[in-house]
Amino acid sequence: MKKKIAPYLLLTPMILIMGVLVFYPIITTFTYSLKKWKLTSPGDIRFIGLKNYRNILQSDSFWYSMQNTVYILVLVIVLTTILGCLVAAFLKISKKCSGILLALAILPWALPPFVNGILWKFVFFSGYGFLNKLLIGIGAVEKPVEFLASRWLLLFVISIVVVWRSVPFMALVCLAGRQSLPEDVYEAAEIDGGTKGKIFLHVTVPLMLPFVGVGLTSTSVTAINVFDEIVALSGYSDLAKNILMESYLTTFNFLDFGKGSAMTYIVLFFALLLGIFYLRSLNKEVEY
Amino acid sequence: MKYAKKAGYIAALILFLIFAAGPFVWTFIISITPDHAMFAPTPELLPGEVTFENYKELFSGGQRGSRFFESMYNSLRAAAITLCIGVPVAVMSAYALSRMEFKGRKVIKNLLLITMVIPVMATIIPLYQMFAAGKMLDDIFWLSMVYVSSYLPMAVWLISNYFATIPEELEEAALIDGCGKFVSFFRIILPLSYPIILSVILIMFLNTWSQFQIPLILASSMETKPMAIVVSEFMTKDTIQYGLIAAAGMLALIPPALTALIFRKYLISGMTKGSVKG
Numbered sequence: 001m002k003k004k005i006a007p008y009l010l011l012t013p014m015i016l017i018m019g020v021l022v023f024y025p026i027i028t029t030f031t032y033s034l035k036k037w038k039l040t041s042p043g044d045i046r047f048i049g050l051k052n053y054r055n056i057l058q059s060d061s062f063w064y065s066m067q068n069t070v071y072i073l074v075l076v077i078v079l080t081t082i083l084g085c086l087v088a089a090f091l092k093i094s095k096k097c098s099g100i101l102l103a104l105a106i107l108p109w110a111l112p113p114f115v116n117g118i119l120w121k122f123v124f125f126s127g128y129g130f131l132n133k134l135l136i137g138i139g140a141v142e143k144p145v146e147f148l149a150s151r152w153l154l155l156f157v158i159s160i161v162v163v164w165r166s167v168p169f170m171a172l173v174c175l176a177g178r179q180s181l182p183e184d185v186y187e188a189a190e191i192d193g194g195t196k197g198k199i200f201l202h203v204t205v206p207l208m209l210p211f212v213g214v215g216l217t218s219t220s221v222t223a224i225n226v227f228d229e230i231v232a233l234s235g236y237s238d239l240a241k242n243i244l245m246e247s248y249l250t251t252f253n254f255l256d257f258g259k260g261s262a263m264t265y266i267v268l269f270f271a272l273l274l275g276i277f278y279l280r281s282l283n284k285e286v287e288y
Numbered sequence: 289m290k291y292a293k294k295a296g297y298i299a300a301l302i303l304f305l306i307f308a309a310g311p312f313v314w315t316f317i318i319s320i321t322p323d324h325a326m327f328a329p330t331p332e333l334l335p336g337e338v339t340f341e342n343y344k345e346l347f348s349g350g351q352r353g354s355r356f357f358e359s360m361y362n363s364l365r366a367a368a369i370t371l372c373i374g375v376p377v378a379v380m381s382a383y384a385l386s387r388m389e390f391k392g393r394k395v396i397k398n399l400l401l402i403t404m405v406i407p408v409m410a411t412i413i414p415l416y417q418m419f420a421a422g423k424m425l426d427d428i429f430w431l432s433m434v435y436v437s438s439y440l441p442m443a444v445w446l447i448s449n450y451f452a453t454i455p456e457e458l459e460e461a462a463l464i465d466g467c468g469k470f471v472s473f474f475r476i477i478l479p480l481s482y483p484i485i486l487s488v489i490l491i492m493f494l495n496t497w498s499q500f501q502i503p504l505i506l507a508s509s510m511e512t513k514p515m516a517i518v519v520s521e522f523m524t525k526d527t528i529q530y531g532l533i534a535a536a537g538m539l540a541l542i543p544p545a546l547t548a549l550i551f552r553k554y555l556i557s558g559m560t561k562g563s564v565k566g
Contacts, residue, residue, distance in 0.1 A: 006469075008564050010384035011396065013377045021437035022403050046481055090300050103552040104308045110548035110555065111541055112498035114516040118523075118537045119311035122530070128327040132316045137331035145541065166305070173375035176560035178453055181531060223407050229521060230499045247409050252505065264409040275405030279398075 018041075026268075039255035052262035061238075065246040068155055069224060072242060074221040075159040076166065077216065083163065084170025084215060091175055093189070109168035116233025119159035120161045124148060124233075148233060154240045161229045166222050170215035177211030178204075217278035224270055241269050301379045312541070317504055319343070319519035326530060342535035344457035351429040352522070356536050358510060359518035362428065366514060367496040372437055376486065381440070382447035383473065387459075397448075404441040408501050416505055434506065435496055443468055450484040451477065487558030490551050494544050515540050 036048045056062045079196055087105060094101050108116065123130045124147040132144040148154050151226045185207070187201045227244050238248065251260025318326060319342050321335040346353040382564060384390075385397055415434065416425075424430040462472035478485075500516040507513055519540060522533050549553060 004390070007384040007388040007390040007393075010388075012378040014381040014400075014444065015396075017377065017437050018400065018403065022406065023399075024452055025411035025414035025418070026406065029410055032413060035564055045565050057428070089302070090304060092300075093297065099552070101304070101554065103549045104305075104421055105310065106552060106559070107548050109543060109559070110494050110544045112544070113501070114500045114515050114520060115537050115540055116311075117391055118519070118533060119315045122534060123311055130310075132334070133331045133333055137333075139502050164311075172556055172560050176389060176556075225407050228498075228516070231500070233521075235523075244407065251409075252415055257293060264407065264413070268410045271405045271407050271410075272402070275402060276325050278405060279401055283407055285292065285454075 010121070016025065029261045029264060032257055033265050035256040035258045035261075037256075039257065048258075053266075056203065056259065056266065057199060058078045062243070062246065064238075065241050067241045068151075068240060068243040069165050069244075071152075071155050072159050072226055073220065073223045074158065078162045078217055080166045080170050080219045081216065083167045085174055085212070087167055088174035088178065092178060094254065105171060106168045108164045109166075111165075112231050113228035116161055116165055119156065119231055120149055120164070121148075124157045130167050152237055158226065158229050158233055158240055159173035161233070162223060166219045169218060173211050173215045174208065176208075177208055177280040181207050214278075218281055220274045221271060221278065224267065224274070252283055313499040314540075315534050319531060321375060321531065323529075323531055338379050342529075343539075344533060346535055346539065352418055352532065355510065355518055356515075356522075356539075359513050360540070361516045362512055363497055363499075363514040366428055366432045366435065366499070369429060369492050370435045370439070370492055370496050371489055373445060374406055374436040375489060377436070378440055378443035378488060379446055379478075379485065381444045382451055383477070384445065385444065386448035386451040387456075387477075390526065392448070400441050400444055404445070411504050414503065417545075419506060424438070426507055426512050428507075428512045431503060431507050431512060435492075435499065436501055439492050439495060439504075443492065446488055446558060447481065450481050454480055483554060484561070486563075487554045490547060491505055491558050494547060497544050 013277060015132075018046060018157045033052055035045060037045045062275070073212065091098065093221055125132070126148050127144055127148075128136075128175070129144075131147070132141075135141045135145065146153075147157055185203060189203050197285050211262060224242075225244060227243060227248070229240065230240055230245055234252070236245070242247065243263060247260050247263035247267065250263055314354075317334065320338050321338060322337060322339045322341070325335045325337065346356055381400075385393060419425045419430060458476055458480075459472050464474050465467070467475065498513075498516065500520070501515050503512070503514050503517055507517070519533065519536050522529065522536060
């Protein structure tokens with residue numbers, strides 16, 4: 001008898017915390033999303049079914065944020081994958097002072113995303129920031145470029161900052177993966193007469209795919225949840241808002257709890273889709 | 289050919305250093321540049337004169353400085369509470385999930401894992417309602433509990449995977465020697481798994497230091513606001529003092545940067561064992 005309840009006793013604190021602070025709110029958010037509920041008209045709270053969702057899908061503002069979200073997502077995924085693999089390759093061949101290089105490589109991941117945003121704001125400053133000084137110095141442009149004033153350029157800068165924070169994870173997962181590949185596979189491939197290029201294409205790339213998969217899914221979840229960097233670079237302005245920002249503004253600026261909840265459920269839907277891929281790739285890596 | 293390889297490597301090293309360390313160096317330069325020379329319309333990268341006024345203002349005990357240090361203290365307090373509650377809860381759950389057989393084990397494990405990807409915004413509206421109703425807003429303990437709930441999936445996942453690699457025989461031997469389950473856990477399992485527990489502690493600390501979105505909604509008083517929020521207020525309130533923001537940013541980076549430098553081995557093993565941050 002005692003043996004049977006022991007695991008449940010050990011799990012009780014975790015179940016209580018997760019139940020009260022995660023699962024209960026998740027379900028409540030869904031019920032909020034089916035209601036008309038604005039704090040500005042507190043007397044008028046009622047069930048309206050999927051009307052919030054329909055209104056959101058018909059609003060231009062939502063699609064504008066959706067475009068921004070997708071733009072950031074695609075750019076972050078592409079750049080993080082390329083740079084992550086390059087950094088992993090670089091760290092693999094750096095035998096000297098690899099400790100310092102490794103520490104430097106994980107630094108952006110360890111820092112507060114909001115402060116990262118500030119650091120890069122100084123680099124991309126629209127007046128005479130670092131990059132503009134550099135560009136003028138080498139004669140590439142005559143007048144300072146307004147990096148943070150136009151939509152696509154600003155989104156590009158935001159993506160760069162997010163990439164800076166996500167490259168370390170990608171690089172380290174790839175590096176750890178590469179180091180766990182058995183060396184005899186390479187010896188066998190060399191004996192079979194494979195050239196360097198062929199070995200890379202037919203041995204390294206397929207064996208590395210599961211590790212890149214872990215990095216990719218984690219990066220995608222980061223990329224749809226960008227928030228701190230947007231605030232640091234452009235404040236709470238509409239120019240570079242993604243769906244997360246849109247849902248924050250709807251809920252806490254316009255005090256429309258119903259519509260805001262519905263919007264977070266749309267974000268949640270995308271996160272869960274990616275999450276399923278992530279869990280699959282995690283489980284695969286562990287088996288390997 | 290050999291020289292070409294070496295030149296290529298050095299070029300890669302320089303590029304890596306510029307991208308990894310460049311933003312810190314530039315922000316530091318801004319923080320010691322006098323206001324009038326900052327962003328001066330010249331292509332020169334280094335300021336003609338150096339000033340430590342911004343750091344002096346933060347340390348002098350003025351209004352902005354004291355608010356900044358109070359927020360750093362708040363972040364530290366939140367991290368302490370988070371660790372005191374989060375680590376034992378994670379270790380207990382991980383032990384049950386990895387070394388005990390019981391009904392519903394798989395369901396609990398999968399449910400916990402799926403919450404790893406839930407965005408904060410999806411839970412924060414009811415949490416705000418709940419906290420407002422229960423007078424729990426602006427309370428550093430409840431704020432820390434929300435942090436704990438967001439780290440638990442990652443922590444339990446990492447620790448239980450590690451526990452699973454410790455051979456059953458070790459524990460059985462201790463049981464035969466007459467130790468109870470409880471004693472054998474503290475004598476055998478815990479000492480063996482200190483590296484992963486240290487990784488979890490470090491990741492939880494770094495995450496708490498980074499918090500922005502959750503306290504933005506749940507903490508608005510000076511007694512609870514964490515560092516990132518107060519720095520963000522330097523940017524939006526009346527006049528924007530870039531030098532001061534740069535100096536505050538540099539100081540705020542010291543704790544996590546030192547942590548990353550000193551404990552890089554544990555952080556890297558925590559990251560590569562499949563953890564997610566943020």
